[in-house]
Amino acid sequence: MKKIISKVNSFLSKVAEKKLKIKNDRDQLPAERFIIKEPFSFKINLTSYHINSDPYWKEQKVYQSHEIYYTEVKNASIIGKGVVVNREGEVLLESTIFQKEYLDKLNVNHLISCQKLLPTRKLEKVFSVANRLDKSYYHWTLEILPRILVANQTPSFNNYKILIAHHSPSYTKESIAFLFPSLAANIEEVKVFQRVITNTTRLIPFLHIRDTSTRMMNIYYPEMIVKLNKLAHQQIENIENIQKKYPTHLIISRKNALQRRILNEEETVKYLGKYGFVNICLEELPFKEQLLHFYYAKKVIAVHGAGITNIIYGKNLKLLELFPEERTIRDAHYFAQISAALNFDHFLIKYKSSNINQDLRIDQKLLAKIGKTLSLEML
Structure with missing residues:
Protein backbone atom coordinates (compact mmCIF):
# COMPACT_ATOMS: atom_id res chain seq x y z
CA MET A 1 0.00 0.00 0.00
CA LYS A 2 2.84 2.40 0.89
CA LYS A 3 4.49 1.75 -2.48
CA ILE A 4 1.24 2.54 -4.32
CA ILE A 5 0.79 5.79 -2.36
CA SER A 6 4.41 6.71 -3.05
CA LYS A 7 4.01 6.16 -6.80
CA VAL A 8 0.80 8.15 -6.92
CA ASN A 9 2.41 11.03 -5.00
CA SER A 10 5.41 10.97 -7.30
CA PHE A 11 3.21 11.12 -10.40
CA LEU A 12 1.00 13.92 -9.07
CA SER A 13 4.01 15.88 -7.88
CA LYS A 14 5.60 15.76 -11.34
CA VAL A 15 2.37 16.93 -12.94
CA ALA A 16 2.17 19.90 -10.56
CA GLU A 17 5.87 20.79 -10.87
CA LYS A 18 5.45 23.20 -13.78
CA LYS A 19 2.87 25.28 -11.91
CA LEU A 20 5.10 26.01 -8.93
CA LYS A 21 6.39 29.50 -8.21
CA ILE A 22 9.86 29.32 -6.69
CA LYS A 23 11.86 32.01 -4.94
CA ASN A 24 15.60 31.34 -4.64
CA ASP A 25 17.18 33.63 -2.06
CA ARG A 26 20.65 32.59 -3.22
CA ASP A 27 19.98 34.34 -6.53
CA GLN A 28 18.68 37.48 -4.89
CA LEU A 29 18.91 38.15 -1.16
CA PRO A 30 15.67 39.10 0.60
CA ALA A 31 15.31 42.86 0.98
CA GLU A 32 13.97 42.47 4.51
CA ARG A 33 16.60 40.47 6.36
CA PHE A 34 18.61 40.74 9.56
CA ILE A 35 22.33 40.32 8.87
CA ILE A 36 24.24 38.18 11.33
CA LYS A 37 27.52 38.02 9.43
CA GLU A 38 28.74 39.42 6.12
CA PRO A 39 30.23 37.01 3.52
CA PHE A 40 33.73 35.84 4.41
CA SER A 41 36.58 33.88 2.87
CA PHE A 42 37.82 30.64 4.37
CA LYS A 43 40.07 27.66 3.72
CA ILE A 44 39.85 24.05 4.82
CA ASN A 45 43.11 23.29 6.60
CA LEU A 46 44.00 19.71 5.66
CA THR A 47 47.52 19.66 7.07
CA SER A 48 46.48 16.99 9.61
CA TYR A 49 44.78 14.87 6.96
CA HIS A 50 46.83 11.89 5.76
CA ILE A 51 46.02 10.03 2.54
CA ASN A 52 48.23 8.12 0.14
CA SER A 53 47.02 10.08 -2.89
CA ASP A 54 46.21 13.63 -3.93
CA PRO A 55 42.44 14.01 -4.31
CA TYR A 56 41.39 17.11 -6.21
CA TRP A 57 39.78 18.65 -3.11
CA LYS A 58 42.97 18.57 -1.04
CA GLU A 59 44.28 21.73 -2.67
CA GLN A 60 44.17 24.70 -0.31
CA LYS A 61 41.42 26.52 -2.11
CA VAL A 62 39.87 29.75 -0.83
CA TYR A 63 36.08 29.53 -0.57
CA GLN A 64 33.59 32.37 -0.28
CA SER A 65 30.71 32.01 2.15
CA HIS A 66 27.21 33.34 1.71
CA GLU A 67 25.85 36.05 3.94
CA ILE A 68 24.53 34.68 7.24
CA TYR A 69 21.20 36.25 8.11
CA TYR A 70 17.66 35.50 9.19
CA THR A 71 14.31 36.54 7.79
CA GLU A 72 10.83 36.72 9.27
CA VAL A 73 8.29 35.35 6.79
CA LYS A 74 4.80 36.55 7.64
CA ASN A 75 1.67 34.47 7.10
CA ALA A 76 3.53 31.54 5.56
CA SER A 77 2.44 27.93 5.16
CA ILE A 78 4.63 24.91 5.78
CA ILE A 79 3.86 21.88 3.64
CA GLY A 80 5.24 18.34 3.79
CA LYS A 81 8.72 18.06 5.22
CA GLY A 82 9.41 21.70 5.95
CA VAL A 83 8.63 23.37 2.61
CA VAL A 84 7.98 27.05 3.40
CA VAL A 85 5.50 28.78 1.09
CA ASN A 86 5.09 32.55 1.49
CA ARG A 87 1.76 34.41 1.30
CA GLU A 88 2.37 35.09 -2.41
CA GLY A 89 2.35 31.33 -2.98
CA GLU A 90 6.10 31.13 -3.69
CA VAL A 91 8.15 28.19 -2.46
CA LEU A 92 11.16 29.49 -0.55
CA LEU A 93 13.82 27.21 -1.98
CA GLU A 94 16.17 27.82 0.96
CA SER A 95 13.79 25.77 3.12
CA THR A 96 14.48 22.73 0.90
CA ILE A 97 18.28 22.90 1.17
CA PHE A 98 18.38 25.61 -1.55
CA GLN A 99 18.17 23.02 -4.35
CA LYS A 100 15.15 22.22 -6.47
CA GLU A 101 16.18 18.58 -6.71
CA TYR A 102 15.50 18.19 -2.98
CA LEU A 103 12.14 19.90 -3.35
CA ASP A 104 11.17 17.55 -6.17
CA LYS A 105 12.34 14.45 -4.24
CA LEU A 106 9.87 15.29 -1.49
CA ASN A 107 7.01 14.59 -3.95
CA VAL A 108 4.80 17.31 -2.47
CA ASN A 109 4.50 19.73 -5.39
CA HIS A 110 0.83 18.82 -5.79
CA LEU A 111 0.23 19.34 -2.08
CA ILE A 112 1.71 22.83 -2.38
CA SER A 113 -0.61 23.61 -5.30
CA CYS A 114 -3.64 22.27 -3.43
CA GLN A 115 -2.59 23.31 0.07
CA LYS A 116 -6.00 24.81 0.92
CA LEU A 117 -7.49 21.32 0.75
CA LEU A 118 -5.11 19.92 3.38
CA PRO A 119 -5.93 19.56 7.08
CA THR A 120 -4.57 22.68 8.76
CA ARG A 121 -2.82 23.45 11.99
CA LYS A 122 -2.14 26.96 13.22
CA LEU A 123 1.02 27.98 15.08
CA GLU A 124 2.13 31.47 16.01
CA LYS A 125 5.92 31.49 15.59
CA VAL A 126 7.94 28.64 14.08
CA PHE A 127 11.39 27.61 12.94
CA SER A 128 11.23 24.55 10.69
CA VAL A 129 14.14 22.11 10.45
CA ALA A 130 12.40 19.27 8.58
CA ASN A 131 13.77 18.55 5.10
CA ARG A 132 14.56 15.83 2.59
CA LEU A 133 17.76 14.73 4.37
CA ASP A 134 16.74 15.03 8.01
CA LYS A 135 16.86 11.25 8.52
CA SER A 136 20.58 11.25 7.77
CA TYR A 137 22.64 11.60 10.95
CA TYR A 138 25.42 13.28 8.99
CA HIS A 139 23.19 15.88 7.34
CA TRP A 140 21.28 16.48 10.57
CA THR A 141 24.52 17.19 12.40
CA LEU A 142 26.25 19.31 9.77
CA GLU A 143 23.24 21.14 8.33
CA ILE A 144 20.50 21.35 10.95
CA LEU A 145 22.22 21.66 14.33
CA PRO A 146 24.39 24.63 13.22
CA ARG A 147 21.25 26.43 11.99
CA ILE A 148 19.60 25.90 15.37
CA LEU A 149 22.78 27.14 17.02
CA VAL A 150 22.65 30.37 15.01
CA ALA A 151 18.88 30.71 15.40
CA ASN A 152 19.22 30.34 19.17
CA GLN A 153 21.33 33.50 19.18
CA THR A 154 18.67 35.56 17.41
CA PRO A 155 16.17 37.70 19.35
CA SER A 156 13.30 36.02 21.26
CA PHE A 157 14.00 32.58 19.77
CA ASN A 158 12.63 30.90 22.91
CA ASN A 159 9.18 31.96 21.69
CA TYR A 160 9.48 29.88 18.49
CA LYS A 161 8.33 26.31 18.00
CA ILE A 162 10.94 24.09 16.35
CA LEU A 163 9.22 21.94 13.75
CA ILE A 164 10.55 18.46 13.05
CA ALA A 165 9.01 15.78 10.84
CA HIS A 166 6.62 13.25 12.33
CA HIS A 167 8.39 9.97 13.13
CA SER A 168 11.83 11.57 12.96
CA PRO A 169 14.77 9.50 14.27
CA SER A 170 15.18 9.69 18.04
CA TYR A 171 18.45 11.61 17.74
CA THR A 172 16.62 14.67 16.39
CA LYS A 173 14.79 15.39 19.63
CA GLU A 174 17.62 14.09 21.80
CA SER A 175 20.28 16.27 20.18
CA ILE A 176 18.18 19.43 20.43
CA ALA A 177 17.29 18.70 24.05
CA PHE A 178 20.90 18.00 25.05
CA LEU A 179 22.65 20.77 23.14
CA PHE A 180 19.91 23.39 23.62
CA PRO A 181 18.14 22.50 26.90
CA SER A 182 16.04 25.67 26.93
CA LEU A 183 14.51 24.68 23.56
CA ALA A 184 13.51 21.10 24.45
CA ALA A 185 9.91 22.05 25.24
CA ASN A 186 9.59 23.94 21.95
CA ILE A 187 9.89 20.88 19.69
CA GLU A 188 6.78 20.13 17.63
CA GLU A 189 6.21 17.25 15.22
CA VAL A 190 4.37 17.94 11.96
CA LYS A 191 2.86 15.46 9.52
CA VAL A 192 3.57 15.37 5.79
CA PHE A 193 -0.08 15.56 4.67
CA GLN A 194 -0.73 18.68 6.69
CA ARG A 195 -0.57 22.42 6.24
CA VAL A 196 0.89 24.43 9.09
CA ILE A 197 -0.27 28.05 8.93
CA THR A 198 2.00 30.43 10.79
CA ASN A 199 1.98 34.05 11.80
CA THR A 200 5.78 34.25 11.66
CA THR A 201 8.28 31.77 10.25
CA ARG A 202 11.91 32.48 11.04
CA LEU A 203 14.20 31.26 8.27
CA ILE A 204 17.98 30.91 8.42
CA PRO A 205 19.88 29.86 5.28
CA PHE A 206 21.76 26.57 5.24
CA LEU A 207 25.30 27.21 6.42
CA HIS A 208 27.19 25.61 3.56
CA ILE A 209 27.91 26.21 -0.09
CA ARG A 210 27.40 23.88 -3.04
CA ASP A 211 27.84 25.14 -6.58
CA THR A 212 30.16 24.93 -9.56
CA SER A 213 32.97 26.55 -7.55
CA THR A 214 32.89 23.56 -5.17
CA ARG A 215 32.40 21.02 -7.99
CA MET A 216 28.95 20.43 -6.48
CA MET A 217 30.38 19.25 -3.17
CA ASN A 218 28.93 20.44 0.12
CA ILE A 219 31.47 22.76 1.72
CA TYR A 220 30.69 23.58 5.34
CA TYR A 221 31.90 26.63 7.22
CA PRO A 222 34.71 25.47 9.54
CA GLU A 223 33.74 28.00 12.19
CA MET A 224 30.32 26.38 12.55
CA ILE A 225 31.92 22.97 13.12
Whole structure:
Protein backbone atom coordinates (compact mmCIF):
# COMPACT_ATOMS: atom_id res chain seq x y z
CA MET A 1 0.00 0.00 0.00
CA LYS A 2 2.84 2.40 0.89
CA LYS A 3 4.49 1.75 -2.48
CA ILE A 4 1.24 2.54 -4.32
CA ILE A 5 0.79 5.79 -2.36
CA SER A 6 4.41 6.71 -3.05
CA LYS A 7 4.01 6.16 -6.80
CA VAL A 8 0.80 8.15 -6.92
CA ASN A 9 2.41 11.03 -5.00
CA SER A 10 5.41 10.97 -7.30
CA PHE A 11 3.21 11.12 -10.40
CA LEU A 12 1.00 13.92 -9.07
CA SER A 13 4.01 15.88 -7.88
CA LYS A 14 5.60 15.76 -11.34
CA VAL A 15 2.37 16.93 -12.94
CA ALA A 16 2.17 19.90 -10.56
CA GLU A 17 5.87 20.79 -10.87
CA LYS A 18 5.45 23.20 -13.78
CA LYS A 19 2.87 25.28 -11.91
CA LEU A 20 5.10 26.01 -8.93
CA LYS A 21 6.39 29.50 -8.21
CA ILE A 22 9.86 29.32 -6.69
CA LYS A 23 11.86 32.01 -4.94
CA ASN A 24 15.60 31.34 -4.64
CA ASP A 25 17.18 33.63 -2.06
CA ARG A 26 20.65 32.59 -3.22
CA ASP A 27 19.98 34.34 -6.53
CA GLN A 28 18.68 37.48 -4.89
CA LEU A 29 18.91 38.15 -1.16
CA PRO A 30 15.67 39.10 0.60
CA ALA A 31 15.31 42.86 0.98
CA GLU A 32 13.97 42.47 4.51
CA ARG A 33 16.60 40.47 6.36
CA PHE A 34 18.61 40.74 9.56
CA ILE A 35 22.33 40.32 8.87
CA ILE A 36 24.24 38.18 11.33
CA LYS A 37 27.52 38.02 9.43
CA GLU A 38 28.74 39.42 6.12
CA PRO A 39 30.23 37.01 3.52
CA PHE A 40 33.73 35.84 4.41
CA SER A 41 36.58 33.88 2.87
CA PHE A 42 37.82 30.64 4.37
CA LYS A 43 40.07 27.66 3.72
CA ILE A 44 39.85 24.05 4.82
CA ASN A 45 43.11 23.29 6.60
CA LEU A 46 44.00 19.71 5.66
CA THR A 47 47.52 19.66 7.07
CA SER A 48 46.48 16.99 9.61
CA TYR A 49 44.78 14.87 6.96
CA HIS A 50 46.83 11.89 5.76
CA ILE A 51 46.02 10.03 2.54
CA ASN A 52 48.23 8.12 0.14
CA SER A 53 47.02 10.08 -2.89
CA ASP A 54 46.21 13.63 -3.93
CA PRO A 55 42.44 14.01 -4.31
CA TYR A 56 41.39 17.11 -6.21
CA TRP A 57 39.78 18.65 -3.11
CA LYS A 58 42.97 18.57 -1.04
CA GLU A 59 44.28 21.73 -2.67
CA GLN A 60 44.17 24.70 -0.31
CA LYS A 61 41.42 26.52 -2.11
CA VAL A 62 39.87 29.75 -0.83
CA TYR A 63 36.08 29.53 -0.57
CA GLN A 64 33.59 32.37 -0.28
CA SER A 65 30.71 32.01 2.15
CA HIS A 66 27.21 33.34 1.71
CA GLU A 67 25.85 36.05 3.94
CA ILE A 68 24.53 34.68 7.24
CA TYR A 69 21.20 36.25 8.11
CA TYR A 70 17.66 35.50 9.19
CA THR A 71 14.31 36.54 7.79
CA GLU A 72 10.83 36.72 9.27
CA VAL A 73 8.29 35.35 6.79
CA LYS A 74 4.80 36.55 7.64
CA ASN A 75 1.67 34.47 7.10
CA ALA A 76 3.53 31.54 5.56
CA SER A 77 2.44 27.93 5.16
CA ILE A 78 4.63 24.91 5.78
CA ILE A 79 3.86 21.88 3.64
CA GLY A 80 5.24 18.34 3.79
CA LYS A 81 8.72 18.06 5.22
CA GLY A 82 9.41 21.70 5.95
CA VAL A 83 8.63 23.37 2.61
CA VAL A 84 7.98 27.05 3.40
CA VAL A 85 5.50 28.78 1.09
CA ASN A 86 5.09 32.55 1.49
CA ARG A 87 1.76 34.41 1.30
CA GLU A 88 2.37 35.09 -2.41
CA GLY A 89 2.35 31.33 -2.98
CA GLU A 90 6.10 31.13 -3.69
CA VAL A 91 8.15 28.19 -2.46
CA LEU A 92 11.16 29.49 -0.55
CA LEU A 93 13.82 27.21 -1.98
CA GLU A 94 16.17 27.82 0.96
CA SER A 95 13.79 25.77 3.12
CA THR A 96 14.48 22.73 0.90
CA ILE A 97 18.28 22.90 1.17
CA PHE A 98 18.38 25.61 -1.55
CA GLN A 99 18.17 23.02 -4.35
CA LYS A 100 15.15 22.22 -6.47
CA GLU A 101 16.18 18.58 -6.71
CA TYR A 102 15.50 18.19 -2.98
CA LEU A 103 12.14 19.90 -3.35
CA ASP A 104 11.17 17.55 -6.17
CA LYS A 105 12.34 14.45 -4.24
CA LEU A 106 9.87 15.29 -1.49
CA ASN A 107 7.01 14.59 -3.95
CA VAL A 108 4.80 17.31 -2.47
CA ASN A 109 4.50 19.73 -5.39
CA HIS A 110 0.83 18.82 -5.79
CA LEU A 111 0.23 19.34 -2.08
CA ILE A 112 1.71 22.83 -2.38
CA SER A 113 -0.61 23.61 -5.30
CA CYS A 114 -3.64 22.27 -3.43
CA GLN A 115 -2.59 23.31 0.07
CA LYS A 116 -6.00 24.81 0.92
CA LEU A 117 -7.49 21.32 0.75
CA LEU A 118 -5.11 19.92 3.38
CA PRO A 119 -5.93 19.56 7.08
CA THR A 120 -4.57 22.68 8.76
CA ARG A 121 -2.82 23.45 11.99
CA LYS A 122 -2.14 26.96 13.22
CA LEU A 123 1.02 27.98 15.08
CA GLU A 124 2.13 31.47 16.01
CA LYS A 125 5.92 31.49 15.59
CA VAL A 126 7.94 28.64 14.08
CA PHE A 127 11.39 27.61 12.94
CA SER A 128 11.23 24.55 10.69
CA VAL A 129 14.14 22.11 10.45
CA ALA A 130 12.40 19.27 8.58
CA ASN A 131 13.77 18.55 5.10
CA ARG A 132 14.56 15.83 2.59
CA LEU A 133 17.76 14.73 4.37
CA ASP A 134 16.74 15.03 8.01
CA LYS A 135 16.86 11.25 8.52
CA SER A 136 20.58 11.25 7.77
CA TYR A 137 22.64 11.60 10.95
CA TYR A 138 25.42 13.28 8.99
CA HIS A 139 23.19 15.88 7.34
CA TRP A 140 21.28 16.48 10.57
CA THR A 141 24.52 17.19 12.40
CA LEU A 142 26.25 19.31 9.77
CA GLU A 143 23.24 21.14 8.33
CA ILE A 144 20.50 21.35 10.95
CA LEU A 145 22.22 21.66 14.33
CA PRO A 146 24.39 24.63 13.22
CA ARG A 147 21.25 26.43 11.99
CA ILE A 148 19.60 25.90 15.37
CA LEU A 149 22.78 27.14 17.02
CA VAL A 150 22.65 30.37 15.01
CA ALA A 151 18.88 30.71 15.40
CA ASN A 152 19.22 30.34 19.17
CA GLN A 153 21.33 33.50 19.18
CA THR A 154 18.67 35.56 17.41
CA PRO A 155 16.17 37.70 19.35
CA SER A 156 13.30 36.02 21.26
CA PHE A 157 14.00 32.58 19.77
CA ASN A 158 12.63 30.90 22.91
CA ASN A 159 9.18 31.96 21.69
CA TYR A 160 9.48 29.88 18.49
CA LYS A 161 8.33 26.31 18.00
CA ILE A 162 10.94 24.09 16.35
CA LEU A 163 9.22 21.94 13.75
CA ILE A 164 10.55 18.46 13.05
CA ALA A 165 9.01 15.78 10.84
CA HIS A 166 6.62 13.25 12.33
CA HIS A 167 8.39 9.97 13.13
CA SER A 168 11.83 11.57 12.96
CA PRO A 169 14.77 9.50 14.27
CA SER A 170 15.18 9.69 18.04
CA TYR A 171 18.45 11.61 17.74
CA THR A 172 16.62 14.67 16.39
CA LYS A 173 14.79 15.39 19.63
CA GLU A 174 17.62 14.09 21.80
CA SER A 175 20.28 16.27 20.18
CA ILE A 176 18.18 19.43 20.43
CA ALA A 177 17.29 18.70 24.05
CA PHE A 178 20.90 18.00 25.05
CA LEU A 179 22.65 20.77 23.14
CA PHE A 180 19.91 23.39 23.62
CA PRO A 181 18.14 22.50 26.90
CA SER A 182 16.04 25.67 26.93
CA LEU A 183 14.51 24.68 23.56
CA ALA A 184 13.51 21.10 24.45
CA ALA A 185 9.91 22.05 25.24
CA ASN A 186 9.59 23.94 21.95
CA ILE A 187 9.89 20.88 19.69
CA GLU A 188 6.78 20.13 17.63
CA GLU A 189 6.21 17.25 15.22
CA VAL A 190 4.37 17.94 11.96
CA LYS A 191 2.86 15.46 9.52
CA VAL A 192 3.57 15.37 5.79
CA PHE A 193 -0.08 15.56 4.67
CA GLN A 194 -0.73 18.68 6.69
CA ARG A 195 -0.57 22.42 6.24
CA VAL A 196 0.89 24.43 9.09
CA ILE A 197 -0.27 28.05 8.93
CA THR A 198 2.00 30.43 10.79
CA ASN A 199 1.98 34.05 11.80
CA THR A 200 5.78 34.25 11.66
CA THR A 201 8.28 31.77 10.25
CA ARG A 202 11.91 32.48 11.04
CA LEU A 203 14.20 31.26 8.27
CA ILE A 204 17.98 30.91 8.42
CA PRO A 205 19.88 29.86 5.28
CA PHE A 206 21.76 26.57 5.24
CA LEU A 207 25.30 27.21 6.42
CA HIS A 208 27.19 25.61 3.56
CA ILE A 209 27.91 26.21 -0.09
CA ARG A 210 27.40 23.88 -3.04
CA ASP A 211 27.84 25.14 -6.58
CA THR A 212 30.16 24.93 -9.56
CA SER A 213 32.97 26.55 -7.55
CA THR A 214 32.89 23.56 -5.17
CA ARG A 215 32.40 21.02 -7.99
CA MET A 216 28.95 20.43 -6.48
CA MET A 217 30.38 19.25 -3.17
CA ASN A 218 28.93 20.44 0.12
CA ILE A 219 31.47 22.76 1.72
CA TYR A 220 30.69 23.58 5.34
CA TYR A 221 31.90 26.63 7.22
CA PRO A 222 34.71 25.47 9.54
CA GLU A 223 33.74 28.00 12.19
CA MET A 224 30.32 26.38 12.55
CA ILE A 225 31.92 22.97 13.12
CA VAL A 226 34.10 24.53 15.83
CA LYS A 227 31.12 26.27 17.46
CA LEU A 228 29.10 23.05 17.56
CA ASN A 229 32.10 21.25 19.06
CA LYS A 230 32.48 23.89 21.78
CA LEU A 231 28.77 23.89 22.55
CA ALA A 232 28.80 20.11 23.02
CA HIS A 233 31.81 20.33 25.33
CA GLN A 234 30.12 23.05 27.33
CA GLN A 235 27.04 20.90 27.87
CA ILE A 236 29.12 17.87 28.82
CA GLU A 237 31.00 19.91 31.38
CA ASN A 238 27.64 20.89 32.90
CA ILE A 239 26.87 17.24 33.65
CA GLU A 240 27.47 16.46 37.29
CA ASN A 241 28.99 13.19 38.47
CA ILE A 242 29.59 11.23 35.29
CA GLN A 243 29.91 7.80 36.90
CA LYS A 244 30.61 5.71 33.81
CA LYS A 245 34.18 5.29 32.60
CA TYR A 246 34.27 5.65 28.85
CA PRO A 247 36.81 3.82 26.63
CA THR A 248 39.44 5.90 24.87
CA HIS A 249 39.93 3.52 21.91
CA LEU A 250 36.86 2.88 19.74
CA ILE A 251 35.94 0.70 16.77
CA ILE A 252 32.68 1.80 15.13
CA SER A 253 30.63 -1.27 14.26
CA ARG A 254 28.54 -1.40 11.08
CA LYS A 255 27.10 -4.86 11.78
CA ASN A 256 23.54 -3.55 11.34
CA ALA A 257 24.30 -1.73 8.09
CA LEU A 258 23.63 -3.04 4.58
CA GLN A 259 27.10 -2.21 3.27
CA ARG A 260 30.70 -1.43 4.25
CA ARG A 261 30.65 -4.01 7.04
CA ILE A 262 33.68 -5.75 8.50
CA LEU A 263 32.99 -9.37 7.58
CA ASN A 264 35.32 -10.72 10.26
CA GLU A 265 34.34 -8.09 12.82
CA GLU A 266 34.33 -10.40 15.84
CA GLU A 267 37.81 -11.68 15.06
CA THR A 268 39.11 -8.14 14.39
CA VAL A 269 37.62 -6.74 17.59
CA LYS A 270 39.08 -9.60 19.62
CA TYR A 271 42.55 -8.89 18.23
CA LEU A 272 42.41 -5.10 18.60
CA GLY A 273 40.92 -5.53 22.06
CA LYS A 274 44.44 -6.41 23.20
CA TYR A 275 45.31 -2.76 22.59
CA GLY A 276 42.33 -1.39 24.48
CA PHE A 277 39.89 -1.02 21.56
CA VAL A 278 36.19 -1.41 22.30
CA ASN A 279 33.53 -2.11 19.67
CA ILE A 280 30.48 0.19 19.76
CA CYS A 281 27.27 0.06 17.74
CA LEU A 282 26.21 3.70 17.60
CA GLU A 283 22.62 3.22 16.43
CA GLU A 284 21.98 1.29 19.65
CA LEU A 285 23.07 4.23 21.81
CA PRO A 286 21.07 7.36 22.70
CA PHE A 287 22.52 10.63 21.44
CA LYS A 288 24.02 11.62 24.80
CA GLU A 289 25.93 8.33 25.03
CA GLN A 290 27.28 8.70 21.50
CA LEU A 291 28.47 12.19 22.29
CA LEU A 292 30.18 11.11 25.54
CA HIS A 293 31.97 8.21 23.84
CA PHE A 294 33.58 10.56 21.35
CA TYR A 295 34.27 13.27 23.91
CA TYR A 296 36.53 10.84 25.76
CA ALA A 297 37.90 9.03 22.67
CA LYS A 298 41.58 9.22 21.79
CA LYS A 299 41.75 6.78 18.87
CA VAL A 300 38.89 5.78 16.55
CA ILE A 301 38.83 3.13 13.83
CA ALA A 302 35.88 3.23 11.45
CA VAL A 303 34.81 2.11 8.02
CA HIS A 304 33.49 5.07 6.01
CA GLY A 305 29.96 5.81 7.23
CA ALA A 306 27.71 8.25 9.08
CA GLY A 307 28.97 7.17 12.50
CA ILE A 308 32.21 9.05 11.84
CA THR A 309 30.18 12.27 12.07
CA ASN A 310 30.48 11.95 15.85
CA ILE A 311 34.11 13.05 15.78
CA ILE A 312 32.60 16.55 15.77
CA TYR A 313 32.13 16.03 19.52
CA GLY A 314 35.70 14.90 20.17
CA LYS A 315 38.46 16.72 22.05
CA ASN A 316 41.80 15.46 20.81
CA LEU A 317 41.36 12.25 18.91
CA LYS A 318 42.97 10.40 16.02
CA LEU A 319 40.74 8.90 13.35
CA LEU A 320 41.61 6.01 11.08
CA GLU A 321 39.03 5.78 8.31
CA LEU A 322 38.85 2.67 6.13
CA PHE A 323 37.61 3.70 2.70
CA PRO A 324 36.60 1.41 -0.22
CA GLU A 325 38.82 2.11 -3.21
CA GLU A 326 35.87 1.58 -5.56
CA ARG A 327 33.99 4.50 -4.01
CA THR A 328 34.31 8.02 -5.41
CA ILE A 329 37.01 9.87 -3.49
CA ARG A 330 34.74 12.90 -3.26
CA ASP A 331 32.88 11.17 -0.42
CA ALA A 332 36.01 11.15 1.72
CA HIS A 333 35.98 14.94 1.76
CA TYR A 334 32.94 15.22 4.01
CA PHE A 335 34.49 13.74 7.15
CA ALA A 336 37.81 15.37 6.27
CA GLN A 337 36.13 18.74 6.72
CA ILE A 338 35.20 17.91 10.32
CA SER A 339 38.65 16.67 11.30
CA ALA A 340 40.27 19.63 9.51
CA ALA A 341 38.18 22.21 11.35
CA LEU A 342 39.03 20.61 14.71
CA ASN A 343 42.68 19.90 13.80
CA PHE A 344 42.37 16.16 14.45
CA ASP A 345 44.83 13.71 12.89
CA HIS A 346 42.83 11.88 10.25
CA PHE A 347 44.30 8.88 8.44
CA LEU A 348 42.53 7.40 5.42
CA ILE A 349 43.42 3.87 4.33
CA LYS A 350 41.85 2.49 1.17
CA TYR A 351 40.79 -1.15 0.90
CA LYS A 352 39.66 -3.39 -1.93
CA SER A 353 36.06 -4.44 -1.29
CA SER A 354 35.15 -8.08 -0.82
CA ASN A 355 31.81 -7.73 -2.62
CA ILE A 356 29.45 -5.27 -4.32
CA ASN A 357 28.31 -4.01 -0.90
CA GLN A 358 31.81 -2.62 -0.28
CA ASP A 359 32.25 -4.94 2.71
CA LEU A 360 35.78 -5.85 3.73
CA ARG A 361 37.70 -8.55 5.50
CA ILE A 362 40.54 -7.23 7.65
CA ASP A 363 43.58 -9.48 7.17
CA GLN A 364 46.93 -9.47 8.95
CA LYS A 365 48.45 -7.10 6.41
CA LEU A 366 45.75 -4.51 6.98
CA LEU A 367 45.93 -5.03 10.75
CA ALA A 368 49.66 -4.33 10.61
CA LYS A 369 48.99 -1.15 8.64
CA ILE A 370 46.39 -0.05 11.19
CA GLY A 371 48.82 -0.74 14.01
CA LYS A 372 51.62 1.21 12.37
CA THR A 373 49.34 4.15 11.54
CA LEU A 374 48.03 4.44 15.09
CA SER A 375 51.42 3.70 16.69
CA LEU A 376 50.29 0.48 18.35
CA GLU A 377 52.99 -1.84 19.61
CA MET A 378 51.77 -4.86 17.72
CA LEU A 379 52.24 -8.24 19.43
